[in-house]
Structure formats: structure tokens, C-alpha cells
Amino acid sequence: MFSCCSPAADVDLKLLLCSGKKNNNPAHPDYTVLKELTKSTTLDRFKRAQKRKAPSTTLVSRKERKSHRDDIKMDIGTQILDLKEDISSLRNDTRADIKTLREELTGELAKLSNKQAEATRQMEDMGNTLSDTIDRVAALEHNQQLMTKKCKTLQEKCADFENRSRRCNLRFVGVVEDSEKGNMLTFLPVFIREILGRENFDSPLVIDRAHRSLGPKPASTDRPRSIVACFHYFSDRQKILDLAKSKGKLVYDGRQVHIFPDMTPEVGKMRAAFNDIKRKLRDAGVSYSLFFPAKLVVTVKGERHSFDSPQAAESFYQQHVK
Incomplete structure (x- = not known):
């Protein structure tokens, strides 16, 4: 394929084209070359026409792009302003909400702090009261034990006095x-x-x-x-x-x-508890005595054995007398 790069080439091309108009016969020796040259010339002519038209088209396109760019900038600026206003409004609302929440939380935290302080004070009071109560209960238990011993001693003395009377x-x-x-x-x-x-x-x-x-x-x-x-x-x-x-x-x-x-009824019951073992000792021919208030003394093979309870006397009878 040929390219028209110089004036001499253009002259040669024109001569060939002129000669080609008279020779449209495919059998002509230059037919193929002329056909290719014709296609190339048409394409070059179209490109040159486009180049001649390009400056005006490019100018219009630049103006349109600039206009579009300006419009876009204005739209973007407007949207940015709107966005800034929205962000500012949102920030203010958020600050107000946060302030409200902070105030509410501060109030609730203050209440919780007061309740916690009150609970702590109550726990301390309860701890002190519990400690005091434990001490008092311990003292009462000690006193109760002493009183129980004293009461038992007094009961024994009273029973002894009554029986002595x-x-x-x-x-x-x-x-x-x-x-x-x-x-x-x-x-x-x-x-x-x-x-x-x-x-x-x-x-x-x-x-x-x-x-x-x-x-x-x-x-x-x-x-x-x-x-x-x-x-x-x-x-x-x-x-x-x-x-x-x-x-x-x-x-x-x-x-x-x-x-x-x-005797008093209490001593009588204590002595009556030995009736069964006394009967067994009598049947076995064993000598015994019942001393005041309720102490059984048994003599077996010359040895004296004393018992404060009928159970102990019964065990001795089963092992050494029966």
C-alpha cells in the first residue's frame, strides 16, 4: 500500500490516476496498483477533511467540557455545602443527644452512687450489729452455761434440803x-x-x-x-x-x-428405777443396800460394788451374778 508523503509522490500519483481512468480493464498491468492507490487516496482525503474540520469541533468540545466541568463543580459545591450543613446539623444533634445522655447518665450514676454508698453504710451497720450480736450471744451463751450450772446446783441443793427436811x-x-x-x-x-x-x-x-x-x-x-x-x-x-x-x-x-x-417424788422415781434389779438380787440371794438418794451397793464374794444407775447394776448382775 502506498503512502503520499511528498509533492513528487502526489504528482506521480495523479499521473497514475489519470492513466487509470482510461484503463479500467482488470487485465491492465497497473490495474491492481491503481486500485490500491485509489483506496489509499480516498482514505487520505477523508483524513485531511477531518483534520480541516477538527479545530472547530475541538473548540466546541472544549467549551462543552468546560461548561460541564463548571456545572459539575457547582453541583459538587452545592452538594458539599448541603453535606456540610447536614454534617453540622447532625453534629449539633449528636452533641445535644450526647449531652442529654450524659446528663441522664450523670443523674443515674449519682443515684447509683448514693444507693451504693447507702448500701455500703447499711452493710457496715449490719456488720457492726452482727459483730455486736455475736459478742452478746457469746456472752449470753457463757452466762447461760453458768446459770445452767448454778440452776442445777440450786436444784440439787433444794432437793437435798427438802429430803433432809x-x-x-x-x-x-x-x-x-x-x-x-x-x-x-x-x-x-x-x-x-x-x-x-x-x-x-x-x-x-x-x-x-x-x-x-x-x-x-x-x-x-x-x-x-x-x-x-x-x-x-x-x-x-x-x-x-x-x-x-x-x-x-x-x-x-x-x-x-x-x-x-x-422422800420427794423425784427421789422416789430414782429409787423405784432399781426395783427390777433388787428383785433379781433377792432371788439370787445377793446382799444389797439402797442408799440415799439412789445408790445401790451390792456385796458379792466379800467385795462391795456401788452403782448410780440401774443399767450399770444390770450389767454387773449379768456378768458376775447370773
């Missing part, structure tokens, strides 16, 4: 009601001599007080009330007990009667 007393059980005929102090000496033997009493018995046990008078078919007598001399009281024990069964006016030491 009865050490000269005897209780007569089974004597028919109205046998004394209204005068107990006159009746009892005669009654005792009759059931224990007149020969055993050389001197008269001195009785300070005597009466039936407290309570309503029973019917004639019911069990009579017991008689409690306080002897002036302890020797008389002990002599009567020894004689009653040696004689065994005692009968008055056709009815069996019994003579017991006068």
Missing part, C-alpha cells in the same frame, strides 16, 4: 381411812406398837406432826390416803424402819400395810 419422816401406806378417829398423834404410837411389837419399845414414841397426804378423802372402796409422820428423834424413825424390814409382812385390822421413808 423429811429425814425424820415415815410414810404409812394401807391404813384404812378414819382409823385415827380424828387424833393422828394419839393413834400412831398405838398403831406402831401393835404392828411391830410392844416389847420393842421401852419408851414412848415422840411424834411432832402427823397427817394424811393432801387430797380429797377417797370412797371406802378406794385406796386410802397414806399417813405422813414426823418423828422427833431420828433414832425412833430408823428403829421403826429396821423392825418393819425384819418382820416382812405387816398386817393391821386384817389389811396389809407398808412403811416407807418419806
Whole structure:
């Protein structure tokens, strides 16, 4: 393909084209060259025409681009201003919201702080109160233990005093009601001599007080009330007990009667707890004694053994007597 780069080339090209107009025969030797030159010339002519038109088109295009650029700048500027206003408004709103939230949070935090301080104060008060209460409870427990010991000691002393006040007393059980005929102090000496033997009493018995046990008078078919007598001399009281024990069964006016030491109900229960083991010891022929208030002494093979509880006495009986 040829290119028209110089005036000489243009002259040659024109000559060839002129000769080519008369030779449109494809069999012509220059037909192909002329055809290519014709195409190239047409293309160059179009390019030159475009170059001639380019300056005005380019100028218009630049103006339009500048106009568009200015419009775009204005739009961007307007949008930036709007955006700045929106951001400023949003910032102000955000600041206001944050300020409001801060104030609310500050108020709530102040309340929480006050509540926490109050709770701390209450906990301290409760701790102090609890500590004081623990100390007071410990002191009360200590005092209660002391009071319990003292109370027990006082109860034991009171029981001992009461039983000592009865050490000269005897209780007569089974004597028919109205046998004394209204005068107990006159009746009892005669009654005792009759059931224990007149020969055993050389001197008269001195009785300070005597009466039936407290309570309503029973019917004639019911069990009579017991008689409690306080002897002036302890020797008389002990002599009567020894004689009653040696004689065994005692009968008055056709009815069996019994003579017991006068003791408090508590001591009576303690002594009654040994009744079963005493019966077993009697059946086994073992000598024993029950001392005041409730202490069982057993003699086995010449050795004395003492027991404060019926369980201990029963265990000894099973191992050494049975």
C-alpha cells in the first residue's frame, strides 16, 4: 500500500490516476496498483477533511467540557455545602443527644452512687450489729452455761434440803381411812406398837406432826390416803424402819400395810428405777443396800460394788451374778 508523503509522490500519483481512468480493464498491468492507490487516496482525503474540520469541533468540545466541568463543580459545591450543613446539623444533634445522655447518665450514676454508698453504710451497720450480736450471744451463751450450772446446783441443793427436811419422816401406806378417829398423834404410837411389837419399845414414841397426804378423802372402796409422820428423834424413825424390814409382812385390822421413808417424788422415781434389779438380787440371794438418794451397793464374794444407775447394776448382775 502506498503512502503520499511528498509533492513528487502526489504528482506521480495523479499521473497514475489519470492513466487509470482510461484503463479500467482488470487485465491492465497497473490495474491492481491503481486500485490500491485509489483506496489509499480516498482514505487520505477523508483524513485531511477531518483534520480541516477538527479545530472547530475541538473548540466546541472544549467549551462543552468546560461548561460541564463548571456545572459539575457547582453541583459538587452545592452538594458539599448541603453535606456540610447536614454534617453540622447532625453534629449539633449528636452533641445535644450526647449531652442529654450524659446528663441522664450523670443523674443515674449519682443515684447509683448514693444507693451504693447507702448500701455500703447499711452493710457496715449490719456488720457492726452482727459483730455486736455475736459478742452478746457469746456472752449470753457463757452466762447461760453458768446459770445452767448454778440452776442445777440450786436444784440439787433444794432437793437435798427438802429430803433432809423429811429425814425424820415415815410414810404409812394401807391404813384404812378414819382409823385415827380424828387424833393422828394419839393413834400412831398405838398403831406402831401393835404392828411391830410392844416389847420393842421401852419408851414412848415422840411424834411432832402427823397427817394424811393432801387430797380429797377417797370412797371406802378406794385406796386410802397414806399417813405422813414426823418423828422427833431420828433414832425412833430408823428403829421403826429396821423392825418393819425384819418382820416382812405387816398386817393391821386384817389389811396389809407398808412403811416407807418419806422422800420427794423425784427421789422416789430414782429409787423405784432399781426395783427390777433388787428383785433379781433377792432371788439370787445377793446382799444389797439402797442408799440415799439412789445408790445401790451390792456385796458379792466379800467385795462391795456401788452403782448410780440401774443399767450399770444390770450389767454387773449379768456378768458376775447370773
